[in-house]
Amino acid sequence: MAPHRLTSALLTSLLATILTAGTTDAALLDVPSPKNYVRRALARATVLNNHVYIEGGQITQYEDGFSSIRGRVENQVNSTLSIPLNESWKSESVTIKATPKPFESLARNRWYLWTDTKNGVFYAWGGYWPFGLEMVTDEVYKFTADSRGGGEWGVETLPNGLRLDQISPGEAGAVTSTGTMGIVIGGQATPWTQLGRDNTRQLSGMITFDFESKALMNGTQKFSPFGDTPVVGASAEFISGVGENGIVVVMGGHVGRTDKEVPLGEMDFFDMRNVTFFDPVTKETWSQVTTGDIPPSPRIGFCTAAFSSKEGGHEIFIFGGSNERDYLVYEDAYVLSLPGFVWTKLPTPPGGRRAYHTCVAVGNRQVLSVGGRGREDEIQIRDAIPQGLLLFDMTATEWKLEYDSNAAAYESANAIKDWYKKR
Ligand SMILES: *[C@@H]1O[C@H](CO)[C@@H](O)[C@H](O)[C@H]1NC(C)=O
Ligand SMILES: *[C@@H]1O[C@H](CO)[C@@H](O)[C@H](O)[C@H]1NC(C)=O
Ligand SMILES: *[C@@H]1O[C@H](CO)[C@@H](O)[C@H](O)[C@H]1NC(C)=O
Ligand SMILES: *[C@@H]1O[C@H](CO)[C@@H](O)[C@H](O)[C@H]1NC(C)=O
Numbered sequence: 087m088a089p090h091r092l093t094s095a096l097l098t099s100l101l102a103t104i105l106t107a108g109t110t111d112a113a114l115l116d117v118p119s120p121k122n123y124v125r126r127a128l129a130r131a132t133v134l135n136n137h138v139y140i141e142g143g144q145i146t147q148y149e150d151g152f153s154s155i156r157g158r159v160e161n162q163v164n165s166t167l168s169i170p171l172n173e174s175w176k177s178e179s180v181t182i183k184a185t186p187k188p189f190e191s192l193a194r195n196r197w198y199l200w201t202d203t204k205n206g207v208f209y210a211w212g213g214y215w216p217f218g219l220e221m222v223t224d225e226v227y228k229f230t231a232d233s234r235g236g237g238e239w240g241v242e243t244l245p246n247g248l249r250l251d252q253i254s255p256g257e258a259g260a261v262t263s264t265g266t267m268g269i270v271i272g273g274q275a276t277p278w279t280q281l282g283r284d285n286t287r288q289l290s291g292m293i294t295f296d297f298e299s300k301a302l303m304n305g306t307q308k309f310s311p312f313g314d315t316p317v318v319g320a321s322a323e324f325i326s327g328v329g330e331n332g333i334v335v336v337m338g339g340h341v342g343r344t345d346k347e348v349p350l351g352e353m354d355f356f357d358m359r360n361v362t363f364f365d366p367v368t369k370e371t372w373s374q375v376t377t378g379d380i381p382p383s384p385r386i387g388f389c390t391a392a393f394s395s396k397e398g399g400h401e402i403f404i405f406g407g408s409n410e411r412d413y414l415v416y417e418d419a420y421v422l423s424l425p426g427f428v429w430t431k432l433p434t435p436p437g438g439r440r441a442y443h444t445c446v447a448v449g450n451r452q453v454l455s456v457g458g459r460g461r462e463d464e465i466q467i468r469d470a471i472p473q474g475l476l477l478f479d480m481t482a483t484e485w486k487l488e489y490d491s492n493a494a495a496y497e498s499a500n501a502i503k504d505w506y507k508k509r
Contacts, residue, residue, distance in 0.1 A: 116165045117182045118147035124155065125465045126457035126474045128195040129163065130213075131444040133171070134231040135206050138446055140167040140182075140456055141229075142194045144216055146465050160465055162193035162216040168235035169475075171448055177487040178472035185236045191215075191222040192239065196442070198261045200268025202297045206231045209242060209268060209295060214257045214278040221281045224255045226295070226302070247301030255280050256289050258386070260322035260336055264366045268295040269324075271310060271336060272317030288316035288342020294366075311364040311371040316342035319386030320356060324366070325400045325424070331367040335392075335402060335424075338385040340410075351410035355384030361427065378505075379431035381420045384411050389445035391453045393480050399498045399506070400424040403432075403453050403480060406440040415439035415460045419478070423502050426509070430501050432478070436485050437471040449489060451496040453478040 115122075129143025144160040165184035169175070187193075197213035210227045226244060231237040244250065259273025270293045276286040292310035294303045306314040311334075320339030326332040340353040356362075358381040364371040381404060388407025394400045405419040417439040419432040443458025457474040459465045477486040483499045498506075 114145075114161050115147065116145060116163045116184045117167060118145065120178055120473050121151040122148040123473050124148055124468050125459050126163070126469075127160075127442045127459045127465055129444055129457055130197050130199045131446045131454070131456050132199050132201045132208050133446050133448060134201065134203065134208060134237075135233050136171045137168045137231065137235045138171060138448060138454060138456075139208065139229070139231065139235075139237075140169070140444075141199060141208075141210060142192075142197045142213060143457060144195060144465070148468075155466060160216065162195070164190065164193050166229065166237065166239075169454075170235060171489070172491060174491045175489050176472075177475035177477070177489075180473070180475065180489075182473065183235045188239050190220060192227065196257050198259060198268070198270050200261070200295055200297075201263045203263075203265065205297070207297075209297075211295070212255045212257060212259065212270065212273065212279065214276065218278040221278075223281055224250050226250070242300060244300050244302055246299055247296075247303050250302070253293065253302070253304055254283075254287075254289060258319045259289070259293075260317065260320040260339065262322040262324045262334055264324045264332060264334070265326065266297055267366070268297070269293070269322065269334060269366065271312065271320060271322060272339070272342065274318045274342060286347050287344050288318045288340075290314045290316040290342075290344060309369050311336060311362050311369075316344050317356070318342040318353070319350065321388060321390045321404070323390050323392040323402050325392055325394065325402075327394045327398070327400060328424070329365060331365050333363045334366050335422075336362045336364075337390075337404070337422075338383070338388060338407070340384060340386065349410070350386070351384075351413070355411070357383045358385060358429075359383070361422065374427045376422065376427045376429055378429035379420060380429050381418065382409070382416070384409055385416065386410065387441040388416070389443050389455060389458075391445045391447040393447055393451065393496045395496050395498050397498070399502070401480065401498060401502065403445065403478065405435065405445060405453070405455055405478075406443065406458065408441040413461075415441045421480070421499070421502065423498065423505070426506060428502075428505055430499070430505070432483055433485065435476065435478075437469060437476060443474070448477075449491055449493045451480045451493050452486075452489065453480065454489065 256273035440458035
C-alpha cells in the first residue's frame with residue numbers, strides 16, 4: 087500500500103500471476119462463504135437507509151475451507167456490499183449482499199467516502215487502485231442507495247469550484263462528512279492514486295466537497311486545521327452537537343514531506359495526546375492536550391466512530407492501527423470523551439492486532455468494525471473474527487460477534503460517567 091512497499095506488492099502480484107497461471111479468477115467471490123473467508127482489508131464502510139455499505143478493499147479467500155488460498159492472494163472487491171441494520175444478526179451467519187458495479191475502475195482501496203445521509207447518497211473519490219492496475223482518469227463517483235441494500239452508481243458532474251485536474255487525488259487523508267459537506271485533510275499522492283503520476287508526495291491543505299452545490303475547494307491557511315503542513319494517515323470524526331456548526335476532531339498520522347520521498351516510519355508524527363479540532367464552517371481551529379489512558383503513537387490505519395449521549399457527552403471510539411516507526415500493529419482500543427478530553431482504555435479486542443479496517447456507528451450504541459489485518463503479509467492469515475465483522479457495545483464496553491437491532495439508546499459507559507462525577 088505505502089509506496090515504498092511497491093516492490094514487494096509488485097512481487098506478490100507477479101508471484102500470484104504465476105500461481106494462478108492456467109486457472110481462472112472468474113470463480114472468485116467478493117463475498118466468500120463464511121468458511122472460505124480469510125481476510126478483507128482496506129475497505130471503507132458507511133451507513134445509508136438502515137444498511138451498512140462496504141466499499142472497495144481487497145479480499146483473500148480459501149477454496150476448500152482450509153489452507154489453500156484461491157486466486158491471487160489479494161483480489162480487489164468488484165461489488166458494493168451491504169448488511170441490513172433493521173434486524174439482528176450474527177457475524178458467523180449474516181448474509182452480505184453484493185451489488186455489481188457498472189465499471190471495473192470502481193474497485194478501489196481506501197476510497198474517500200463522503201456520506202450525505204439525508205439524501206441517501208455517498209460520494210467516492212481518491213483512494214488507490216490495487217496493484218496500480220487498470221487505472222483511469224479521476225472522477226467523483228456518486229452512489230444512490232435504495233431501501234434494500236442496493237443502489238446505483240454514477241459519475242458526478244462538478245459545475246463550480248475547482249476542476250478535478252487542478253487537484254491531486256490521494257489516499258490516507260483524514261476523511262469525514264458533516265451532513266452538508268465532505269472533507270479530506272492531507273493524504274498522499276502516489277503512482278497508484280493518479281493515472282500518469284510517477285512520484286509519491288504527501289499533500290497539504292484540506293479538500294471540501296459541498297453536497298448541494300457540488301463545489302470542490304482546497305485551501306491551506308485559515309482553511310485546513312494544519313495550514314500548509316502536509317499530514318498523512320490522520321483520522322477525522324465530525325461531532326454535530328458541539329457549537330453552532332459542530333466540530334471535526336482530528337487525531338494521529340504523520341507530518342509528511344512535499345519535497346522528497348521519505349518512508350512513513352521516518353516522518354515526524356502527531357502524538358495522540360494532542361488532539362486538533364475545528365469548526366468546519368468558520369475553519370477556526372483549536373488543539374487540546376488530553377489526559378487519561380493516552381493511546382500510544384505514532385498511529386495510522388486505525389478506525390474511529392463517534393457517539394453522542396442525550397446528557398450532552400460525546401465519545402470517539404478508536405481501534406487498532408499501525409505504527410510504521412516500530413513496525414508493529416496495535417491490538418488495542420480506546421474512547422476519547424468530550425468535553426473532558428479524557429481517554430479510557432477499552433478491553434483488549436478479540437481476534438488479534440488489526441489495521442486497515444473500517445468502523446461505523448450502528449444500532450444506537452454499537453460499533454461495527456469491518457475487516458482489517460495485522461502486518462501486510464497477514465492478509466493471508468485467516469481472521470479469527472467470522473467474516474471480519476466485529477462489534478463493540480459502547481455502553482456495556484463489551485466486544486461481541488452479533489449485532490442487536492433493538493439495542494437501547496447510547497449512554498456513556500460507567501467508567502466515563504464516574505470520571506465526570508469526580509470533577
Ligand atoms: C475483480 O476484478 C478483477 C479484474 O477483473 C479480478 O482480477 C479480481 O479477481 C476480481 N475480484 C474478485 C474477488 O473476484
Ligand atoms: C429488513 O430490511 C430488508 C430489506 O433490506 C427486508 O427484506 C426485511 O424484511 C426487513 N426486516 C425486518 C425485520 O423488517
Ligand atoms: C491543496 O493545495 C495545496 C496548496 O496549494 C497543495 O499543496 C495540495 O497538493 C492541494 N491538495 C490537493 C489534494 O490537490
Ligand atoms: C498540538 O498540535 C497543534 C497542531 O499540530 C500544535 O499547533 C500545538 O502546538 C500542539 N500542542 C502541543 C502542546 O503539543
